[in-house]
Amino acid sequence: MRIYVCVKQVPDTSGKVAVNPDGTLNRASMAAIINPDDMSAIEQALKLKDATGCQVTAVTMGPPPAEGMLREIIAMGADDAVLISAREFGGSDTFATSQIIAAAIHKLGLGKEDMIFCGRQAIDGDTAQVGPQIAEKLNIPQVTYATGIKKSENLVLVKRMLEDGYMMIEVQAPCLITCIKDKTIKPRYMTLNGIMECYSKPLEVLNYEALKDEPLIELDTIGLKGSPTNIFKSFTPPQKGVGIMLQGTDKEKVDDLVDRLQKKHVI
Amino acid sequence: MSFNSADINSFRDIWVFCEQRDGKLVNTDFELISEGRKLADERGSKLVGILLGHEVKDIAKELGGYGADKIIVCDHPELRLYTTDAYAKVLCDVVMEEKPEVLLIGATNIGRDLGPRCAARLRTGLTADCTHLDIDTKKYVDFLATSSTLDISSMSFPMEDTNLKMTRPAFGGHLMATIICPRFRPCMSTVRPGVMKKSEFSQEKAEVCQIVMRHVELSAADLKTKVVNVVKEAKKMVDLIGADIIVSVGRGISKDVEGGIKLAEKLADAFGNGVVGGSRAVIDSGWLPSDHQVGQTGKTVHPKVYVALGISGAIQHKAGMQDSELIIAVNKDETAPIFDCADYGITGDLFKVVPLMIEAIKETQNA
Incomplete structure (x- = not known):
C-alpha cells in the first residue's frame, strides 16, 4: 500500500499581510509554511504507516524551492517525495492544477490498495477544490472533511464532518480523502534521524516534458492561459474609517462606551 | 447525447x-x-x-x-x-x-x-x-x-x-x-x-x-461510497450567522481560557441574547468548537453589535466580521489591527474591562 499525500507551500496569512503598491501580495515578506490542513493529511498518513508499514509519498506542485518543504515532510517520516514543477504549469487554477497532479499520480502508479490524502483547503486560496477534482480525473471515490481514517484490506472507514455532526462513510480503495484539523490529530515534529536522512531519500522532479504526453492532461486547459477561470479584476477593499479610541481609566472608558451605546439605542 | x-x-x-x-x-x-x-x-x-x-x-x-x-x-x-x-x-x-x-x-x-x-x-x-x-x-x-x-x-x-x-x-x-x-x-x-x-x-x-x-x-x-451512519452532535448549535449580538474571544484569553469564555458569555447575555464566537487561534487551540469560528475560514457575520475581546484582528478574522454594524474592540495592545475597523476601541486588560462593562450595561438596564 502506498499513500500519496498532496501538500502545498503557502504564505502564512494568519499574521500581518504585506501588500505591494500594485495591490498584489508581497510574498517575499511572509513566511512560507506547510498548509495547516495538509499537516493533518501528513499525520493521518504517517499514522497508517506506523500501523501497517505502508509507503508514504509527499507530492507537491510548485516552484523549485518547494523542495525544502518536501524534505521537511520526509524528515517527519515520509519515504519519498515528488515535486511537480514547470513554468508551463504556473498560474493554473484548480481545474488545471488537479489535471496535472492527477496525471503525475497516474504516471507514478495508483495501485488497488493505494490512497491519496490532501488537506481540505489551502489558506492562500481557500478553495477546497483541488482534492475532489483530482479524484474525479482519476475516477476514484472521494471523502472530504475527514478527521478519522481506518483501513482494513481495501475497505476504508472515514469520519466525515458536517456543520452539525458527522457521517461515518465506508469507501473502497483506491480513494482520495481530504483531511481537516481536529484536536485529535496532532501533527508530529521532524525527528533528528529524519533530518539527518532527509536529503538521502528519493525526491523525483516531474517537469513539463515528463507529463505532457500523459493521457490525463489536456494541454489547452493548463497554466495561466489554459485555466478555465481567469481573474477579471483584483482589488483591495476600502479600509473602514478608524473609530474612536476611548480614553481615561478603565472605568471611565467603559462608562463613556456605555453612554455612547445608549445614545445610539444599542442598549 | x-x-x-x-x-x-x-x-x-x-x-x-x-x-x-x-x-x-x-x-x-x-x-x-x-x-x-x-x-x-x-x-x-x-x-x-x-x-x-x-x-x-x-x-x-x-x-x-x-x-x-x-x-x-x-x-x-x-x-x-x-x-x-x-x-x-x-x-x-x-x-x-x-x-x-x-x-x-x-x-x-x-x-x-x-x-x-x-x-x-x-x-x-x-x-x-x-x-x-x-x-x-x-x-x-x-x-x-x-x-x-x-x-x-x-x-x-x-x-x-x-x-x-x-x-x-x-x-x-x-x-x-x-x-x-x-x-x-x-x-x-x-x-x-x-x-x-x-x-x-x-x-x-x-x-x-x-x-x-x-x-x-x-x-x-x-455508488462506491456508503454512508454507514449519520450522527448529530448533541452540542448546542450556535447560530452565529443569524445573531444580532456576537461577543468573540481571541488569543487574549490565554491566561484564563475558561474565565475568558465565561466573561464573553456574560457580556453576550448582558447585551441580550448574544452568542460567543472565536478567532482562528481560539478554534485551533481547541478552546471553542469550530462552529464558533468567525473569519475567512470560519463564518462571515454581520450582527448589529460585534465585540472583539483580545483579538488582534488578523486579516483573516476581519474578513468575517468587518461588515458588522457596530464594532467594539478590547485589546491590551494599542497597535492591534482590530482597532482599525472598530467603531469604539478600549485599550486594556479584558479581564478587568469586561466585568466593568457587564456591570455598567446592567445598571443602565435597571435605571
Missing part, C-alpha cells in the same frame, strides 16, 4: 442547486434562489432550482416563493442522504442534458464536496466561496465604486460582457478577486452561506412555480 462545455452559446438559464438535509431545505437555498432571481433578471433568463432527495417533492414549492420559475426534483431512495457519487452523477446528467448557463451551489460542507467534483466532470471552471455576484457590467462597476479602492473613473470596462462576475476574498480576505469563466459553461460558483440576502417570501409566486419531476437513473455500480 452530446455535451460540449466549450459551445457556450447553447447554454441558457440560471440554476441553483438546492440542498436538503433530513428532507428539509437549508437556509442557503433561500439565499441563493433570491440572488439567482436577481441574476436571471439581469440576464433576461429563467431561474431554475434543482432539488435532489427522496420524497422531497412537497418542499419544492417553497423555493418558488423566493423567485424560482421552476424546480426540477430528482427523487430516488439513494438520494435521501448525500453521497458524492450519487449526487454528482444525477446533477451532472441533468446539467449535460439541459445546459444551464450558470450553476450556483451553497458553499456548505456538502456543496464544497459536490461542486468541484461536478466542475471537473463537466469540464468547466468553478469559483469557490463567492461573496458577490454580477452579470450586468454596470452593476458590477457600481459595486466596485463602493467596495474597492480602485479609481473607477480612469478604467474602462467591457459593458456588453455577460459573463458571470464572481467576487471572492483571497489571501485571507486581504485581496478581493473577481473571477470569470469565459470559455466554458456552465459558469459554476459556490456561494458563501449567510452573505446573500434572502428576499421576502411570496405565497403567490410559490403557487405559480412549476415543479417538474425528473426520472433518475442510478445503479449500484455508480
